[in-house]
Amino acid sequence: MTNTIIWTIAIITVLGVVLALVLYLVAKKFKVEEDPRIDEVEKVMPGANCGGCGFAGCRAFAEAAVKAPNLDNNFCPVGGNDVMAKVAAILGYEVKAKAPQVAVVRCNGTCEARPRVNEYDGFSSCFVKANLYTGDTGCSYGCLGCGDCVGACQFGALSMDPATGLPVVDETKCTACGACVKACPKRVIELRPKGPRGMREYVSCVNKEKGPVAKKACANACIGCGLCAKTCTHEAITVDANLAYIDPAKCKLCRECEAVCPTGAIHGVNFPKPLDKDAVKARINERKKKAAEAKAVETKKED
Amino acid sequence: MGKRTFSLGGVHPHDNKISRECRIEPLALAPTVYISVAQHIGAPSVPCVAPGDKVKVGQVIAQPGGFVSAFIHSSVSGTVKSVGPRADLAGRPFTHIEIAVEGDEWMEEIDRTDTLVTEIPADNKAIIEKIRLAGIVGLGGATFPTHVKLSPPPGSKCERVIINGCECEPYLTSDYRVLLEKGEQVVVGAAILKQVMGNVPCTIAIEENKPEAIAHIREVIAKLGYAGIEVMEMKMMYPQGGEKQLIDAVMRRQVGSGALPISVGAVVQNVGTALAVYEAVQKNKPLIDNTITVTGECFPKQANLLVRVGTPLRYIIDSLGGVPEEAVKVISGGPMMGRAVANLDSATLKGTGAILFLTEKQTRRAPETNCIRCGKCADACPMGLEPFLLQKLSRAKDTEALEANAAQDCIECGCCLYSCPAHIPLLDHIRVGKGFVMSAIRARAAAAKAAAEAAKK
Numbered sequence: 001m002t003n004t005i006i007w008t009i010a011i012i013t014v015l016g017v018v019l020a021l022v023l024y025l026v027a028k029k030f031k032v033e034e035d036p037r038i039d040e041v042e043k044v045m046p047g048a049n050c051g052g053c054g055f056a057g058c059r060a061f062a063e064a065a066v067k068a069p070n071l072d073n074n075f076c077p078v079g080g081n082d083v084m085a086k087v088a089a090i091l092g093y094e095v096k097a098k099a100p101q102v103a104v105v106r107c108n109g110t111c112e113a114r115p116r117v118n119e120y121d122g123f124s125s126c127f128v129k130a131n132l133y134t135g136d137t138g139c140s141y142g143c144l145g146c147g148d149c150v151g152a153c154q155f156g157a158l159s160m161d162p163a164t165g166l167p168v169v170d171e172t173k174c175t176a177c178g179a180c181v182k183a184c185p186k187r188v189i190e191l192r193p194k195g196p197r198g199m200r201e202y203v204s205c206v207n208k209e210k211g212p213v214a215k216k217a218c219a220n221a222c223i224g225c226g227l228c229a230k231t232c233t234h235e236a237i238t239v240d241a242n243l244a245y246i247d248p249a250k251c252k253l254c255r256e257c258e259a260v261c262p263t264g265a266i267h268g269v270n271f272p273k274p275l276d277k278d279a280v281k282a283r284i285n286e287r288k289k290k291a292a293e294a295k296a297v298e299t300k301k302e303d
Numbered sequence: 304m305g306k307r308t309f310s311l312g313g314v315h316p317h318d319n320k321i322s323r324e325c326r327i328e329p330l331a332l333a334p335t336v337y338i339s340v341a342q343h344i345g346a347p348s349v350p351c352v353a354p355g356d357k358v359k360v361g362q363v364i365a366q367p368g369g370f371v372s373a374f375i376h377s378s379v380s381g382t383v384k385s386v387g388p389r390a391d392l393a394g395r396p397f398t399h400i401e402i403a404v405e406g407d408e409w410m411e412e413i414d415r416t417d418t419l420v421t422e423i424p425a426d427n428k429a430i431i432e433k434i435r436l437a438g439i440v441g442l443g444g445a446t447f448p449t450h451v452k453l454s455p456p457p458g459s460k461c462e463r464v465i466i467n468g469c470e471c472e473p474y475l476t477s478d479y480r481v482l483l484e485k486g487e488q489v490v491v492g493a494a495i496l497k498q499v500m501g502n503v504p505c506t507i508a509i510e511e512n513k514p515e516a517i518a519h520i521r522e523v524i525a526k527l528g529y530a531g532i533e534v535m536e537m538k539m540m541y542p543q544g545g546e547k548q549l550i551d552a553v554m555r556r557q558v559g560s561g562a563l564p565i566s567v568g569a570v571v572q573n574v575g576t577a578l579a580v581y582e583a584v585q586k587n588k589p590l591i592d593n594t595i596t597v598t599g600e601c602f603p604k605q606a607n608l609l610v611r612v613g614t615p616l617r618y619i620i621d622s623l624g625g626v627p628e629e630a631v632k633v634i635s636g637g638p639m640m641g642r643a644v645a646n647l648d649s650a651t652l653k654g655t656g657a658i659l660f661l662t663e664k665q666t667r668r669a670p671e672t673n674c675i676r677c678g679k680c681a682d683a684c685p686m687g688l689e690p691f692l693l694q695k696l697s698r699a700k701d702t703e704a705l706e707a708n709a710a711q712d713c714i715e716c717g718c719c720l721y722s723c724p725a726h727i728p729l730l731d732h733i734r735v736g737k738g739f740v741m742s743a744i745r746a747r748a749a750a751a752k753a754a755a756e757a758a759k760k
Contacts, residue, residue, distance in 0.1 A: 118645045121632070121668060123728040131735050133645045134394030 037090055038062045044086040045079060050154050052077045052177025071095045077191075078175040099193035101176035103157070103169050107143040107188045108204040108265070110164040114139055114218040130185035138217030141207040143167070143188050152183035171198060193248045198270035201251050201258060203228075205265045208241040215263065222265040228257035231284060256280055306511055308538035309548040310555075312685040314718045316541055316639065318512055319473045322598040322605035327480045329609040330622060332407060336379050336613035337389055337399040337650040338364065343440040344447045345371030350400055356383045361410035361589050363438075364400050373448045374438035375400075378591040378611035380408040392616070392635055392642065392649040399650065402613070412587045419487050420585040421527060427499045430584055437583030438653075439590045442575030443467055443544060444640065446654035449576055453499055455565045461500040462568030465553050466493045466507040466577050468516065469537055469544040472637030475657050477594035478574045480607045482509065482516040485578055486523045492577030494529045495584050500570055505532045506553050507574075510539050541639060542716040546571045548685050560712050575656075590653055595619070599660030601629040610651055616658060617647045630660035631667075639717045669726040680719035680729055686712050690719035690729045697736030702743050711740045 041062035049057040053076050055064055065074045071093045076083050081097045088095035120129055120136045126148040134140035145165045150158045157173035158180060160166070167180075171194075180189045188206055203222050207214045211223035224242030236250035237257060246257070246266070258266045259280035268275060341347040346369030358364060358377040365375035381404045388396035409415060424430060435450035455461055466489070470478040482489060490507075497505040509517050520534050535553060542548055547558045549571055556567040564571055572580075575593060582588040590612070597606045597619065604623040616635070620626055626633065626647075634641040636657055644658075680690035688709055696704045710733060719729040 119631075121643075121666070123671075123731040128728075128731050128735055131738060132393065132731075133643075134390070136645075140390075140394055140396075 035066050037066050040090050041065055041087050044083060044090070045076065046083065048078050048154065048175070048177075050078060050175070050177040050179060052175065052179065066091065077101060077177050099195075101191045102171055102174050102194045102198075103176060103178075103180055104190050104192045104200075104202055105143070105167050105169060105188060106190055106202065106204050106206050107166060107186075108220040108267070109137060109139055109142040109218045110166065110220070113220040114142065126183075127185050139207055139209075139214070139221065140217075141186060141188075141209070142205075142218065143184075144186060148183045148185070149180035149189060152179040154179065195248070195253070195270070199253055199268070200248065200270070201246050201253060201255065201266060201268045202248075203244045203246055203265055204267045206243065208243050210242055214242065220263060220265055222261075223263055225262060227260045227262065228266060231256050231260050233287075256284055260284070306536055306538040307552050308540040308543060309551040309685060311551070311687050312683050312718060313540040313542065313548075314683050314721050315539070316473050316721065318539070319600075320476050320479070320512070321474070321600065322596055322607060323476045323479055325476070325480070325605050325607045327477075327484055327594055327607045327609055330611070330614065330619060332379060332404050332611065333614045333618040334404055335384070335615075336402050336404065336611060337615065338375060338378065338402065338613035339389075339391065339650065339652055340365050340368075340375060340398045340400070341391075342375060342446060342612070342652045342654065343373045344445060345369060345373075345451075347398070348372055348375050350386045350398065352377075352383045352386070352400065354383050354385050357381070358383060358402060359408050359410050361413050361591060364402075371448055371451055373440050374436060374589070376438055376589040376591050377402060378613050379404045381405040390646050390649060392644045392646055394645045399613075414586040414588070419491065421491055423491070423495050423498055424584070430495060430499050433584050433587075434580055437579070437589040439576065439579045439583055440653050441573055442579065442593060442654060442656070443546075443571075443573035444636065444654055444656060445546075446652070449572070449580065452565075452570060452572070453496070455570075459565045460568060461503055461565060461570050463503055463554060463570075464493070464497050464500050464505040465549055465569060465571045466496070466505065466574060467544055467546075467549055467571055468507055468509040468513075468520075468574040469549060470513070470574075471510060471539070471541045471543040472639055472641075472657075473541075474598050474659050475596050475637045476598070477596045477607055477656055479513050479516055481574055481578055481594055482513070483519055486516075486519050487527065488581045489574055489577045490520065490523050490527055490529065490532065491585065492579070492581035493532055494527075495580055496570070496572055496577060497529075497531065502531070507532065507534045508537050508543075508549055508553055509534060510537045510543060512539050542685055542714065542718065545685065545714050545716060547714070560709055593651075593653060593655065595651065595655055596657040596659075597623055598657065599627070599630065599662075600665070601627045601662045602660045603627065610655075612653055613650045615648055615650050616644060619651070619658065620647070627660055629662045631663045632661040632665075634659040634661065639721070640715060668728070671727050672725045674725055674727060677724060679722040679724060683718040683722040685716060685718060686714060688713060690723075690733060691727075693736055694727065694729045694732035697732040697739070700739065702736075702739045705736045706740045706743065710736045711744065713737050 042059050045058035047058055053061045055061040068074055080100050084095045114137045116136050117138050118136050124146045126144040126146040129144050135144050143166050147160045149167050155173050155175055157170045158167050161168045176191050205222035207221045214221040214223050222244050224239055226239045228244050229237040229239050234250050234252045236247045238245050255268050255275055258268045259277045348365035349368045350365045352364045359380045362377045363374055364377045379402055381402050384401040384403050386400050389399040391397050431450050431453050439449040440446040468478055468482055493505050517534055517536055524532050546564055550564055550569045558564055558567055579590050592609050592611045595608050595610045633644040635644050674691050693710050713733050717730050
């Protein structure tokens with residue numbers, strides 16, 4: 001009896017030692033060299049695995065960032081500059097601070113402004129609806145209102161406003177991962193820089209129809225009149241295909257375009273004071289008057 | 304031997320042919336017509352008229368934009384007002400040619416008399432060319448250019464011409480009225496098609512719910528004395544009018560996935576197409592009008608109208624007393640395969656077969672519940688697909704799996720949706736999934752073409 005126990009223990013022990021040795025040698029021989037920095041980078045990532053950076057999760061981003069020669073094409077929108085600074089410190093790269101972004105819904109076709117011309121009775125999904133037809137309003141460019149973007153958001157930053165039928169972005173929760181931008185079949189949502197203290201100007205319309213058609217479909221539409229582009233002194237506004245676009249990099253937030261827009265398609269958000277349209281218009285007129293006077297003086301001199 | 308039908312799936316919706324006794328009446332000309340250049344499967348046609356041009360009925364106004372494309376003729380006489388984008392029935396902009404109607408002046412070569420010309424010209428090539436020049440497309444709904452169908456690729460041989468008079472869609476009666484009132488012309492058209500395909504046997508397939516039409520066509524065939532044309536009485540079953548289903552029913556042959564009917568030796572043409580072929584070959588009349596059923600339980604003035612291509616839907620409806628109050632949905636086509644009209648100002652196309660009004664009660668969808676895996680959709684699918692699986696894959700946007708499960712073979716007949724006890728919008732999703740697969744297939748084909756061209760260089 002004692003013998004059996006001793007033998008058993010001896011055999012098992014020897015076997016264990018031999019196998020451990022084999023495992024050790026195999027592990028040594030076939031060791032996969034992995035950059036230890038990958039783990040370090042992954043540790044500082046937010047861990048949302050949202051795919052907003054363009055990679056399949058935070059681990060994939062870390063692997064790509066370690067391999068990349070610089071960090072110009074790798075940016076974690078969720079973590080923002082703080083996380084990227086940490087990543088850069090680990091990898092010894094330089095990283096330029098990027099302006100934090102936020103999702104902006106560029107459609108203001110509320111129920112009142114954009115009357116429904118037919119009733120959609122199919123499956124409630126913007127994607128399915130966009131495949132079937134141009135939508136239940138006269139505007140074939142705007143928000144379809146089925147909330148695919150809300151479903152795509154992992155951070156609970158989007159919700160549908162039942163009063164307007166449009167999605168609303170909660171800026172405090174939005175991480176600018178871009179999932180909603182991809183989910184929207186009409187490409188209504190855009191990632192724009194948050195702006196200083198959240199202040200930003202944008203054209204809340206994507207309708208490329210000619211003025212009368214756009215206006216007929218929606219009272220809040222951009223009609224491509226170009227008044228904003230003419231007024232802008234910073235060359236921030238371009239009008240292409242009957243649609244104005246404000247370049248956030250050039251915009252100086254003077255709000256002059258917002259004051260002159262005849263349809264109210266240009267929106268300024270998070271400004272401390274409401275826009276005094278008349279004052280801004282007076283300012284523009286004065287500037288124009290001065291410019292005209294200066295020009296008159298110049299022509300006189302030439303004469 | 305019992306009446307034949309296809310072997311797989313199918314459903315039995317009530318046929319509701321309430322407009323079956325209404326004679327075909329020509330509709331008065333609309334003040335303006337809008338003729339789309341995308342009226343057929345394949346490349347859109349290229350307009351060859353400019354604003355200000357005077358056109359006559361039957362004059363070519365758009366040339367084919369490719370091999371699979373068709374001529375488009377003016378359906379009215381008058382002045383071209385504009386050539387530009389206009390919303391189709393789904394609201395999407397397509398190029399339309401707007402013509403203001405002035406009088407009704409036809410091209411001289413068109414024979415407008417009613418005399419039946421039974422002598423068929425001997426030159427088959429000339430007949431196909433005539434069909435091509437007449438801009439004839441399949442009028443069963445798919446609007447595939449007919450001359451392409453009649454020119455089988457080398458190596459394939461046609462063994463039977465099938466004239467599709469099933470009209471399995473509920474409500475639709477235009478083919479039935481054409482069979483009754485223009486049976487002679489249809490039979491001559493069938494004889495022409497039969498001759499072009501090499502004097503193969505020809506079957507005119509008609510469902511059993513149209514006994515008058517069956518008797519009438521049998522009489523006409525006996526009277527005209529064409530050999531080799533027979534009428535086959537089909538068992539009622541939807542979607543028997545589907546090309547692949549009809550070939551299965553008549554010839555007991557199955558067309559493979561992605562293959563054309565000619566691969567099993569069949570050429571299927573609709574009754575309306577046979578009539579158009581007759582008119583083009585024997586009367587020189589291009590395809591400028593078609594028979595449209597205007598119907599619905601809530602619609603008091605049922606009608607089968609002969610409508611010129613490009614007539615605005617609103618004009619047709621207003622001429623019959625306007626949209627009825629109880630109607631909440633207007634459908635272009637039948638209730639199973641037709642599409643809801645989002646824009647009543649859109650104009651009819653060559654392939655428009657019906658305008659149907661449905662009431663709230665008929666059309667409202669019940670709330671969707673969970674799939675209980677009963678398999679009714681798979682039983683009903685005439686293509687042998689698994690709709691419950693396809694809709695799941697479509698929601699997951701899994702293109703590879705969709706293709707492996709043959710989503711591209713879906714004929715969008717709606718049998719799955721019709722039979723689903725959980726009211727799952729199966730077809731909505733499968734249609735989207737089919738779109739994924741088709742674009743993947745197209746992308747592959749384009750890549751292969753580009754690679755082949757690069758290899759050549």
